Amino acid sequence: MKILKKILVVLLVLFVVAQFFGPEKNEGEMTSMDAFYSETNPSPEVKKILEVSCNDCHSDVTEYPWYNSITPVNYWLASHVNDGKKHFNISNWEGSPTRRKDHKFEELIEMVEEKEMPLNSYTWTHTDAKLSDEQINALVDWAKKVRIKYSLEPRPE
Ligand code: HEC
Numbered sequence: 001m002k003i004l005k006k007i008l009v010v011l012l013v014l015f016v017v018a019q020f021f022g023p024e025k026n027e028g029e030m031t032s033m034d035a036f037y038s039e040t041n042p043s044p045e046v047k048k049i050l051e052v053s054c055n056d057c058h059s060d061v062t063e064y065p066w067y068n069s070i071t072p073v074n075y076w077l078a079s080h081v082n083d084g085k086k087h088f089n090i091s092n093w094e095g096s097p098t099r100r101k102d103h104k105f106e107e108l109i110e111m112v113e114e115k116e117m118p119l120n121s122y123t124w125t126h127t128d129a130k131l132s133d134e135q136i137n138a139l140v141d142w143a144k145k146v147r148i149k150y151s152l153e154p155r156p157e
Pocket residue numbers: 050053054055056057058080081083084085087088104107108109111112117118119121122
């Protein structure tokens with residue numbers, strides 16, 4: 001019993017000390033998304049879906065929940081954001097070749113149709129981010145239109 005108490009005290013101290021550490025926050029400029037929005041032209045409905053269900057992990061601007069102030073939860077959230085942004089970042093859209101952008105939209109359609117996005121671990125805590133069938137259709141219709149637009153653009157080999 002005594003040893004258990006000691007272990008608990010050590011863990012508590014470690015936890016308290018850990019609170020002084022945390023990852024850097026993903027808090028860039030909202031305007032970083034302008035280029036993406038003007039190029040892909042989402043309806044207000046689709047834009048809203050992106051804002052509520054996707055942008056926390058796929059843009060430079062994350063709206064953090066209160067539990068992000070707890071270490072190590074913040075490191076876990078940061079790893080999702082970094083990983084999400086590495087694959088698809090709407091704040092970093094300009095300058096990418098059309099072929100790559102088109103491929104991202106191909107992935108987007110697949111991810112959304114197969115209900116792989118938004119991540120389940122996200123919708124557990126952000127219940128409003130869960131997509132209804134209508135929302136999935138709206139996203140997919142928009143993404144297909146964007147792909148048609150990209151298919152008409154010249155692509156240097
Ligand atoms: C909690 C964070 C999170 C949320 C919210 C989220 N994603 Fe993701 N997304 C990720 C991560 C992490 C990856 C990379 C790993 C993987 O493919 O599972 C990813 C991968 C992707 C990819 C794949 C890109 C590629 O090149 O393979 C697309 C497209 C995508 N997400 C679109 C979306 C869309 C659209 C939404 C909203 C409906 C969304 N995501 C919501 C974290 C998130």
